[in-house]
Amino acid sequence: xxxxxxxxxxxxxxxxxxxxxxxxxxxxxxxxxxxxxxxxxxxxxxxxxxxxxxxxxxxxxxxxxxxxxxxxxxxxxxxxxxxxxxxxxxxxxxxxxxxxxxxxxxxxxxxxxxxxxxxxxxxxxxxxxxxxxxxxxxxxxxxxxxxxxxxxxxxxxxxxxxxxxxxxxxxxxxxxxxxxxxxxxxxxxxxxxxxxxxxxxxxxxxxxxxxxxxxxxxxxxxxxxxxxxxxxxxxxxxxxxxxxxxxxxxxxxxx
Numbered sequence: 001x002x003x004x005x006x007x008x009x010x011x012x013x014x015x016x017x018x019x020x021x022x023x024x025x026x027x028x029x030x031x032x033x034x035x036x037x038x039x040x041x042x043x044x045x046x047x048x049x050x051x052x053x054x055x056x057x058x059x060x061x062x063x064x065x066x067x068x069x070x071x072x073x074x075x076x077x078x079x080x081x082x083x084x085x086x087x088x089x090x091x092x093x094x095x096x097x098x099x100x101x102x103x104x105x106x107x108x109x110x111x112x113x114x115x116x117x118x119x120x121x122x123x124x125x126x127x128x129x130x131x132x133x134x135x136x137x138x139x140x141x142x143x144x145x146x147x148x149x150x151x152x153x154x155x156x157x158x159x160x161x162x163x164x165x166x167x168x169x170x171x172x173x174x175x176x177x178x179x180x181x182x183x184x185x186x187x188x189x190x191x192x193x194x195x196x197x198x199x200x201x202x203x204x205x206x207x208x209x210x211x212x213x214x215x216x217x218x219x220x221x222x223x224x225x226x227x228x229x230x231x232x233x234x235x236x237x238x239x240x241x242x243x244x245x246x247x248x249x250x251x252x253x254x255x
Contacts, residue, residue: 086141091209098148110200112168119146120161135159181235190228
C-alpha cells in the first residue's frame with residue numbers, strides 16, 4: 001500500500017475537477033478550470049508549507065503504515081470465498097481507477113483525515129452488526145471493498161484507523177466550534193465557512209455513492225445555517241455580549 005505522504009503545500013482548493021470511472025464530478029469549491037481527477041491525476045502546487053504540527057502528524061501516519069502490524073498486511077492473498085455482502089458492496093465505485101496517493105493528497109489539502117482513515121471509517125459504519133464491527137471481514141477484503149486500497153489489513157489495523165479517524169473528527173470539531181463560539185467571526189463569515197466545508201463534505205458523500213437531490217442539499221444547508229446562528233447567539237450570551245434578536249432585529253444586552 002502506498003504510504004501517506006507528508007502533506008504537500010496548500011494550494012487554492014477551487015480549481016479541481018475529478019473524472020471517475022467515466023463520469024465527471026466537479027470539485028466542491030470549483031471556481032476555475034479543472035485539473036485531472038482523482039482517478040487519473042490530482043496535482044497540487046506546493047507553493048506554501050503546512051505548519052510543523054501537520055507535518056509531524058503526517059510523518060507519524062507514514063511511519064505507522066510502514067511499521068507493519070498493526071497496519072497493512074503486505075503480500076497476503078485475498079480469501080477465495082467472497083462473502084455475499086462484500087461482493088455486493090457498491091461504495092467507492094466512482095473511484096475504480098483512483099490512486100491511493102492522489103486520494104490521500106486531495107484529503108490532506110482539505111481535511112485532517114487520510115485516505116485509509118476515510119475508507120475504513122466508512123466500512124466500519126457499513127459493516128456494523130448488533131455485536132460490533134466486522135473488522136476481520138473488512139481487513140481481509142479491503143482491496144475488494146475500496147478500489148484505492150491495495151493491501152489487506154489486520155483487525156488491529158482496522159481498529160487503529162477507525163480510532164484515528166474518530167480522534168481527528170473530535171479535534172477538528174473542537175477547533176471549529178471554538179472558532180464559531182469565540183466571536184472572532186461575523187455571522188456572514190461563519191456562513192461562508194459553513195458553505196465551503198459543507199460542499200467538501202457533500203462531495204465526499206457523492207464520491208462514496210450517496211445520491212443527494214437538490215432539495216436535500218438545500219434543506220441540509222438551511223438546517224446547518226440555522227444551527228450555526230443559534231450557536232453564535234448562545235455563545236454571545238455566554239460571553240455577555242450584545243445579541244441581535246432574530247425576531248425583531250433589536251439589540252439586547254445580555255446579563
